[in-house]
Amino acid sequence: MEQPLVKNAFDVLEVRKDFPILSELPYGKPLVYFDNAATSQKPQVVIDALVNYYTHYNANVHRGVHFLSQKASDAFDGVREKVRGFINAASEREIIFVRGTTEGVNLVAATYGRKNIRQGDTILVSAMEHHANIVPWQLLCEEKGARLNVIPMNDQGELVLDTLDKLLNDNCKFVAVSHTANSLGTINPIKEIIAKSHSKNIPVLVDGAQAVAHDEVDVQDLDCDFFVFSAHKMLGPTGIGAVYGKLHLLEEMPPYHGGGEMIKSVSFKGTTWNDVPYKFEAGTPNIADVIAMGAAIDYWNTIDRSGAHEQEAELLNYCTTLLADIPSVRIIGTAKNKASVISFIVDKVNAMDVGMFLDTKGIAVRTGQHCAEPVMDWFGIPGTIRASFMFYNTKEEIDFFIEQLKKAIQLLAV
Amino acid sequence: MRTISEIENEIIDDFALFDTWEEKYQYIIEIGQKLKPLAVEFKIDENKIKGCQSSVWLTANENNGIIEFFADSDSVFVKGEIALLMEVLSNQSPEAIVNTELGFIDQIGLRSHMAQTRANGLAAMIKQMKLYAVGFQHKNV
Ligand SMILES: Cc1ncc(COP(=O)(O)O)c(C=O)c1O
Numbered sequence: 224m225e226q227p228l229v230k231n232a233f234d235v236l237e238v239r240k241d242f243p244i245l246s247e248l249p250y251g252k253p254l255v256y257f258d259n260a261a262t263s264q265k266p267q268v269v270i271d272a273l274v275n276y277y278t279h280y281n282a283n284v285h286r287g288v289h290f291l292s293q294k295a296s297d298a299f300d301g302v303r304e305k306v307r308g309f310i311n312a313a314s315e316r317e318i319i320f321v322r323g324t325t326e327g328v329n330l331v332a333a334t335y336g337r338k339n340i341r342q343g344d345t346i347l348v349s350a351m352e353h354h355a356n357i358v359p360w361q362l363l364c365e366e367k368g369a370r371l372n373v374i375p376m377n378d379q380g381e382l383v384l385d386t387l388d389k390l391l392n393d394n395c396k397f398v399a400v401s402h403t404a405n406s407l408g409t410i411n412p413i414k415e416i417i418a419k420s421h422s423k424n425i426p427v428l429v430d431g432a433q434a435v436a437h438d439e440v441d442v443q444d445l446d447c448d449f450f451v452f453s454a455h456k457m458l459g460p461t462g463i464g465a466v467y468g469k470l471h472l473l474e475e476m477p478p479y480h481g482g483g484e485m486i487k488s489v490s491f492k493g494t495t496w497n498d499v500p501y502k503f504e505a506g507t508p509n510i511a512d513v514i515a516m517g518a519a520i521d522y523w524n525t526i527d528r529s530g531a532h533e534q535e536a537e538l539l540n541y542c543t544t545l546l547a548d549i550p551s552v553r554i555i556g557t558a559k560n561k562a563s564v565i566s567f568i569v570d571k572v573n574a575m576d577v578g579m580f581l582d583t584k585g586i587a588v589r590t591g592q593h594c595a596e597p598v599m600d601w602f603g604i605p606g607t608i609r610a611s612f613m614f615y616n617t618k619e620e621i622d623f624f625i626e627q628l629k630k631a632i633q634l635l636a637v
Numbered sequence: 638m639r640t641i642s643e644i645e646n647e648i649i650d651d652f653a654l655f656d657t658w659e660e661k662y663q664y665i666i667e668i669g670q671k672l673k674p675l676a677v678e679f680k681i682d683e684n685k686i687k688g689c690q691s692s693v694w695l696t697a698n699e700n701n702g703i704i705e706f707f708a709d710s711d712s713v714f715v716k717g718e719i720a721l722l723m724e725v726l727s728n729q730s731p732e733a734i735v736n737t738e739l740g741f742i743d744q745i746g747l748r749s750h751m752a753q754t755r756a757n758g759l760a761a762m763i764k765q766m767k768l769y770a771v772g773f774q775h776k777n778v
Contacts, residue, residue, distance in 0.1 A: 249660065250658055547762060571716075572712050573690075573691055573712035573713065574690065575690040575691055575712055575713075575714065575715075576666075576712050576713050576714045578664060579714055579750070580662065582658075582750075583657075583659040583662045583663075584659070591688060591689060591690045592689075600672055605690070605711075606690055634666060635666070635713055636664075637670075637713075
């Protein structure tokens with residue numbers, strides 16, 4: 224009988240066995256990891272990829288004639304095709320390796336942005352961006368005498384597109400918006416935003432940091448010009464991620480950092496750049512983490528994605544219903560279309576106090592502003608408690624979380 | 638009058654009764670809940686130490702060379718922390734406060750539970766208390 228490559232039905236207890244950390248016992252208690260939006264946990268195959276590389280074939284890439292260097296180069300180079308497939312880019316030349324989303328946005332701002340943004344132009348972001356998709360544009364605006372504009376949102380934490388046509392005016396030269404908001408969980412209608420922007424010939428960067436962990440992404444279908452993400456949010460290692468850019472745009476862009484690898488020839492009279500994507504990848508790359516990011520993508524290809532998606536939708540639904548039953552809890556971010564992220568506040572109770580209480584029980588959540596201070600300001604709150612789920616989380620964990628949350632409220636409410 | 642290091646030692650002894658982070662957390666919450674709220678007229682921006690996830694209001698009085706601190710926070714845990722600091726530093730002379738090193742925080746095993754931002758908040762509280770002490774020191778000379 225033929226072995227199916229994809230495990231048939233989604234079995235959360237089976238899947239959990241792939242993640243060794245899920246059997247850790249912080250303070251001697253079973254770990255309940257609900258901080259997946261900050262970083263996901265890693266399956267054993269990703270950990271093994273790191274260990275194998277360092278144990279068996281650590282060498283610099285593209286520089287050695289020897290066995291190890293060739294083996295490392297092959298493994299490294301193969302990942303570009305894996306990333307291409309993961310987001311369905313047209314060509315692997317459209318994939319640039321970077322440290323993560325933050326560096327990705329900075330790369331586009333420093334290359335495409337520096338070249339194309341001029342005094343008096345505007346750059347459009349949304350009201351629910353992570354600081355990583357705000358500050359690089361502010362730096363660019365400051366340098367160029369350009370201005371930042373903001374797509375507003377409503378009380379549910381959904382973008383309001385009524386004013387989009389007006390915001391996409393003649394001055395607007397770039398749009399940078401998140402696919403999925405980390406602080407609220409909102410999944411934005413980016414296809415519509417991209418289509419509208421393109422009708423005015425304005426290119427769009429999509430911050431895909433949260434989206435890649437929950438939804439299958441197809442950059443050709445989205446038709447975005449740039450897409451950036453971090454491997455660590457999608458089961459891969461920290462310190463690595465990618466920028467996708469349409470080839471014709473990448474070809475016109477100046478280099479990012481100067482150094483080795485990114486040049487064709489160097490002389491003191493002048494230097495010529497290497498081809499895309501190498502033009503943007505100066506210096507020895509993060510070889511181990513690139514290879515482990517490839518292992519993470521391989522892992523995604525073995526799991527039942529629609530089953531995983533259903534599991535997350537069910538967790539979101541279940542937890543939302545239970546939270547709504549607690550009178551003093553207010554959920555922040557109630558968009559119709561949400562990823563498995565729930566931000567909430569508790570009346571008269573400090574978020575950090577709750578987070579620390581839950582920590583004493585082995586439950587990991589995040590509290591605070593989630594690198595999205597403008598979102599907190601908009602809702603007029605100092606911060607939230609955020610529980611974010613991955614497909615390896617269970618309803619039983621949510622039951623325990625809710626039980627302990629109620630205890631925390633009882634203890635802390637004055 | 639007990640010295641700062643005598644009080645520190647008492648706190649260290651108290652905490653020695655607790656084995657787990659859970660117990661220490663509960664105890665600090667208990668202390669925090671007992672802290673007398675600061676009167677509203679003192680809850681002003683001038684007295685505010687803004688942390689990342691909580692705010693602290695701190696003020697001080699001096700009487701006959703002895704300083705008394707008053708404080709509040711929107712976080713019960715932070716109130717507990719500051720109550721501990723006040724237990725150690727209130728009713729001391731400006732000189733004693735300025736010169737103390739405060740070793741007890743490390744010894745009761747709290748530092749490891751303070752994320753960077755919170756540890757910064759704690760450092761900011763101690764710094765502000767010492768600044769008050771320096772101010773009163775100069776007033777007296
Ligand atoms: C929506 C979003 N954008 C950007 C980032 C920044 O990602 P990184 O810190 O991996 O560069 C994050 C992660 O916190 C995020 O959630």
